[in-house]
Amino acid sequence: MVNINQGFLQLQNNYLFSEVAKRVENYQKEYPNKKIIRLGIGDVTLPIPEVITNAIKKAADEMSQKESFRGYGPEQGYAFLKEKIVVYDYQARGIDFNTDEVFVSDGAKCDVGNILDLFDRENCVAITDPVYPVYLDTNIMAGRSEKQGNIVFMKAVKENKFQPLPEELEKHVDIIYLCSPNNPTGVAMKKKVLEKWIEYAQKENSIILYDAAYEAYIEGEGVVHSIYEIDGAKKVAIEFKSFSKTAGFTGLRCAYTIIPKELEVNGVKLNELWKRRMATKFNGVSYVVQRGAEAVYTKEGQKVIRQNIEYYKENARVIKKGLEEAGYEVYGGENAPYIWLKTPDHIKSWDFLDMLLEKANVVGTPGVGFGKNGEGYFRLTAFGDREETKMAIKRIKELGV
Amino acid sequence: MVNINQGFLQLQNNYLFSEVAKRVENYQKEYPNKKIIRLGIGDVTLPIPEVITNAIKKAADEMSQKESFRGYGPEQGYAFLKEKIVVYDYQARGIDFNTDEVFVSDGAKCDVGNILDLFDRENCVAITDPVYPVYLDTNIMAGRSEKQGNIVFMKAVKENKFQPLPEELEKHVDIIYLCSPNNPTGVAMKKKVLEKWIEYAQKENSIILYDAAYEAYIEGEGVVHSIYEIDGAKKVAIEFKSFSKTAGFTGLRCAYTIIPKELEVNGVKLNELWKRRMATKFNGVSYVVQRGAEAVYTKEGQKVIRQNIEYYKENARVIKKGLEEAGYEVYGGENAPYIWLKTPDHIKSWDFLDMLLEKANVVGTPGVGFGKNGEGYFRLTAFGDREETKMAIKRIKELGV
Numbered sequence: 001m002v003n004i005n006q007g008f009l010q011l012q013n014n015y016l017f018s019e020v021a022k023r024v025e026n027y028q029k030e031y032p033n034k035k036i037i038r039l040g041i042g043d044v045t046l047p048i049p050e051v052i053t054n055a056i057k058k059a060a061d062e063m064s065q066k067e068s069f070r071g072y073g074p075e076q077g078y079a080f081l082k083e084k085i086v087v088y089d090y091q092a093r094g095i096d097f098n099t100d101e102v103f104v105s106d107g108a109k110c111d112v113g114n115i116l117d118l119f120d121r122e123n124c125v126a127i128t129d130p131v132y133p134v135y136l137d138t139n140i141m142a143g144r145s146e147k148q149g150n151i152v153f154m155k156a157v158k159e160n161k162f163q164p165l166p167e168e169l170e171k172h173v174d175i176i177y178l179c180s181p182n183n184p185t186g187v188a189m190k191k192k193v194l195e196k197w198i199e200y201a202q203k204e205n206s207i208i209l210y211d212a213a214y215e216a217y218i219e220g221e222g223v224v225h226s227i228y229e230i231d232g233a234k235k236v237a238i239e240f241k242s243f244s245k246t247a248g249f250t251g252l253r254c255a256y257t258i259i260p261k262e263l264e265v266n267g268v269k270l271n272e273l274w275k276r277r278m279a280t281k282f283n284g285v286s287y288v289v290q291r292g293a294e295a296v297y298t299k300e301g302q303k304v305i306r307q308n309i310e311y312y313k314e315n316a317r318v319i320k321k322g323l324e325e326a327g328y329e330v331y332g333g334e335n336a337p338y339i340w341l342k343t344p345d346h347i348k349s350w351d352f353l354d355m356l357l358e359k360a361n362v363v364g365t366p367g368v369g370f371g372k373n374g375e376g377y378f379r380l381t382a383f384g385d386r387e388e389t390k391m392a393i394k395r396i397k398e399l400g401v
Numbered sequence: 402m403v404n405i406n407q408g409f410l411q412l413q414n415n416y417l418f419s420e421v422a423k424r425v426e427n428y429q430k431e432y433p434n435k436k437i438i439r440l441g442i443g444d445v446t447l448p449i450p451e452v453i454t455n456a457i458k459k460a461a462d463e464m465s466q467k468e469s470f471r472g473y474g475p476e477q478g479y480a481f482l483k484e485k486i487v488v489y490d491y492q493a494r495g496i497d498f499n500t501d502e503v504f505v506s507d508g509a510k511c512d513v514g515n516i517l518d519l520f521d522r523e524n525c526v527a528i529t530d531p532v533y534p535v536y537l538d539t540n541i542m543a544g545r546s547e548k549q550g551n552i553v554f555m556k557a558v559k560e561n562k563f564q565p566l567p568e569e570l571e572k573h574v575d576i577i578y579l580c581s582p583n584n585p586t587g588v589a590m591k592k593k594v595l596e597k598w599i600e601y602a603q604k605e606n607s608i609i610l611y612d613a614a615y616e617a618y619i620e621g622e623g624v625v626h627s628i629y630e631i632d633g634a635k636k637v638a639i640e641f642k643s644f645s646k647t648a649g650f651t652g653l654r655c656a657y658t659i660i661p662k663e664l665e666v667n668g669v670k671l672n673e674l675w676k677r678r679m680a681t682k683f684n685g686v687s688y689v690v691q692r693g694a695e696a697v698y699t700k701e702g703q704k705v706i707r708q709n710i711e712y713y714k715e716n717a718r719v720i721k722k723g724l725e726e727a728g729y730e731v732y733g734g735e736n737a738p739y740i741w742l743k744t745p746d747h748i749k750s751w752d753f754l755d756m757l758l759e760k761a762n763v764v765g766t767p768g769v770g771f772g773k774n775g776e777g778y779f780r781l782t783a784f785g786d787r788e789e790t791k792m793a794i795k796r797i798k799e800l801g802v
Contacts, residue, residue, distance in 0.1 A: 001575065001605070001606040001607075002520065002521075002524055002575040002576060002606060002607055002608045002666055003520065003521035003523065003524060003575070003666065003667070004519055004520060004521060004666050004667065004669055004671070004674065005518060005519055005520055005521055005522075005674075006521065008519065008669075008674050008677065008678075009669070011677065014677075014680070014681075041473075043472035043473050044472050045467075045470070045472070046467070046470070047464060047465050047466050047467045047469075047470040048461075048464040048465050048470065049465070050465050052465075053461040053462065053464055053465040056457070056458075056461040056689060057457075057458045057461050057462075060449075060454040060457040060458050060461070060689075060693075061454060061458075063448060063449040063454055063652065063653065064448050064449050064450070064451050064453075064454040065448050066446075066447070066448045068448075069446070069447070069448040069449065069649075069652075070652040071444035071445050071446070071649075071651040071652050072442075072444050072651045072652060073652055106507055106654075106684070106686075106687075107683070107684040109682065109683070109684050110682055110683055110684065113681060113682035114682060117406060117542060118405055118406055118409065119403065119404065119405060119406055120403075120404035120405060120406055120407065121406075122404065123403055123404060133681075134681060134682075137681045138681060138682060141518060141678070141681065141682075174402065174403040174404070175403060204402070205402040205403060206402075206403055207403050248470075248472075250472040250473045250684075251464065251470075251471045251472050251473060251474055251685075251687070251688040252464065252687050252688065252689065253507075253684060253685070253686070253687045265403055265404065265405050266404070266405065268405055268409075268410070270405070273405060273406075273409050276409065276412065276415075277409075277542070279415075280415075280514060280535060280538045280539060280542065281510065281511055281514035281515060281535075281539060281542075282508070282510070282511055283507070283508040283510050283511065283651075283654060284652075284654070285507075285654070286507075286652070286653050286654045286687055286689075286690050287652040287653065288457060288461075288653065288687075288689065288690070289687050289689070289690070292461075
């Protein structure tokens with residue numbers, strides 16, 4: 001008799017965003033005239049620059065002509081896109097890769113989940129708390145659990161500046177998830193902290209899964225844009241990047257993952273394993289979308305996506321400054337589109353949601369939804385409309401702390 | 402210390418198409434003036450109809466405007482596409498589904514591989530020999546093996562008309578892969594054979610993974626277009642379908658999978674598990690591509706894709722008829738874009754490749770590359786250009802058997 005993967009039965013119901021939506025809906029039903037401002041979900045709102053949509057349209061036209069039609073593409077992505085990634089995202093920062101160390105995919109979320117295919121189920125993984133829920137859920141699906149001892153949580157709290165350190169680990173771990181700039185805390189890890197993790201991974205023969213989906217928002221000193229800026233990282237780290245928050249591709253779907261050839265486990269190159277995995281379980285990203293992603297690297301493309309990122313970063317500044325003026329304790333928002341605020345008077349995250357919804361008609365995300373250390377915190381995103389963001393902060397300020 | 406998934410080390414090197422390409426390249430180098438005709442790889446060659454590329458372009462324009470921009474879409478696909486699938490691909494055949502039983506994805510290959518996430522590793526799977534290599538490789542990646550006894554091969558040979566029967570199984574199996582019309586044999590399973598499999602799955606509490614990627618090529622009597630035309634299938638079968646071979650989407654990427662709500666394992670709905678899997682490890686198909694897929698169901702879309710399928714089907718007839726006239730023993734080609742020919746005089750598959758390449762300058766795929774029962778067979782595809790296909794057959798006829 002067929003049996004299901006028991007891991008699925010261990011998953012917590014992921015009701016975070018649906019519960020938020022339900023509460024908002026109920027409130028709106030009761031007060032249909034209230035204008036609610038949503039700063040909850042981490043999705044972009046600015047349209048795709050025309051230099052990108054024009055490239056997509058041109059590619060669609062090519063597909064409609066016999067001479068320029070393209071069928072199956074390379075599962076790991078077209079060279080025209082991988083070359084741009086190498087030149088603009090790495091060589092420009094003094095890091096060199098061959099194009100066969102770049103794997104183009106339809107999303108960083110997909111890659112972060114699917115990468116677990118490569119590892120033995122007995123491996124112990126370390127994830128932060130609070131955390132992007134995909135890291136935890138995909139490991140539970142893969143058969144790991146805290147109870148069995150192969151999922152370990154690392155506190156990301158005020159006391160460690162939301163940056164867990166290797167020395168805080170209570171036991172050896174094989175796979176470490178680091179997300180920087182972080183979702184949900186908005187904190188970018190300092191280079192010095194990352195260096196400690198690289199050292200740990202080298203000493204312990206561990207692997208770092210480095211999620212850099214929000215890298216484009218970094219502006220500060222002492223923070224790296226790629227983990228490969230750190231010596232030795234090529235031997236121990238896989239980097240995940242995305243066009244979603246950089247160029248607004250959340251609905252178009254394109255991302256990439258770097259697996260250096262130097263990265264070996266027991267003499268086996270993970271690059272080769274991932275290549276095989278992609279060839280077997282994936283068929284490449286849509287040609288038209290890859291042409292769109294390529295246009296991100298044109299001069300015009302670079303200019304307009306930078307403007308869009310600056311727009312969101314200005315929103316982040318508006319939120320951060322406004323909340324600080326209102327007396328809130330605020331983290332993130334400098335190198336990231338997320339603001340992580342401490343609720344006043346130890347109000348619980350969900351109670352703060354209700355309060356903010358009712359009194360300011362502003363929606364955010366309860367921090368506890370990202371893990372128990374998120375209790376008493378609340379996430380706001382900078383992806384909204386500028387005027388709405390300003391209005392939201394004005395209302396919060398009027399509330400007082 | 403981190404360990405890799407040992408399953409990956411058990412994979413055979415998949416050198417089938419690369420070895421074919423190498424031999425062709427070597428031959429072409431030696432004889433640069435010879436015009437080689439390629440009927441090997443199963444990829445389409447006709448361009449995408451403009452009704453589809455126009456829909457993609459319109460969607461790209463929508464994405465470039467703030468009012469019509471769309472960010473993250475539903476992971477399981479947009480309702481506008483799922484509704485069309487239900488109406489045109491199922492209700493038109495008297496089968497009813499809700500849209501939440503349809504999951505839009507970026508490829509049938511991806512889904513066929515990823516679906517294994519839902520099942521316990523101890524489950525025993527049955528696959529045919531010869532077989533589409535993805536079924537075997539994804540199970541080996543998931544930790545199964547013939548040696549451990551949880552991969553079982555079913556002969557698909559002349560003696561059983563390339564349609565394995567449940568009574569031929571030597572032991573109980575939990576998961577059964579059926580591909581119809583079949584890749585590589587080109588044979589569509591008879592309804593009566595499928596009924597036996599449904600009965601088996603019901604009695605044994607097994608699951609059927611039904612790959613119907615080539616369904617659009619079916620024309621004969623006694624053959625079903627969907628497994629759900631058979632009573633009871635909703636309780637035991639998952640159906641995989643694709644726009645690749647129907648509407649030329651091999652480079653655009655869109656497919657779908659049906660998991661009926663009636664399908665339960667120990668009281669757990671697989672529909673719910675897959676929904677959770679999609680939400681956790683996938684972010685939906687590109688909006689512009691889904692709009693393209695939607696256009697397949699317009700009146701114009703239906704007309705032109707039907708013309709394209711007929712074009713390939715005529716190629717299949719040309720190949721089949723020509724080979725039969727030349728004295729070959731030929732299978733498939735009626736309900737499928739694949740022709741499975743028996744090599745004359747027990748020539749081995751790879752030797753036949755060399756012979757055909759050298760003497761007729763025609764390339765196909767050695768049957769043994771799909772499994773040991775493919776030895777002595779050879780696959781030709783109907784996806785080529787008409788004139789080239791005719792020329793290839795003329796040359797083969799001139800060779801004699």
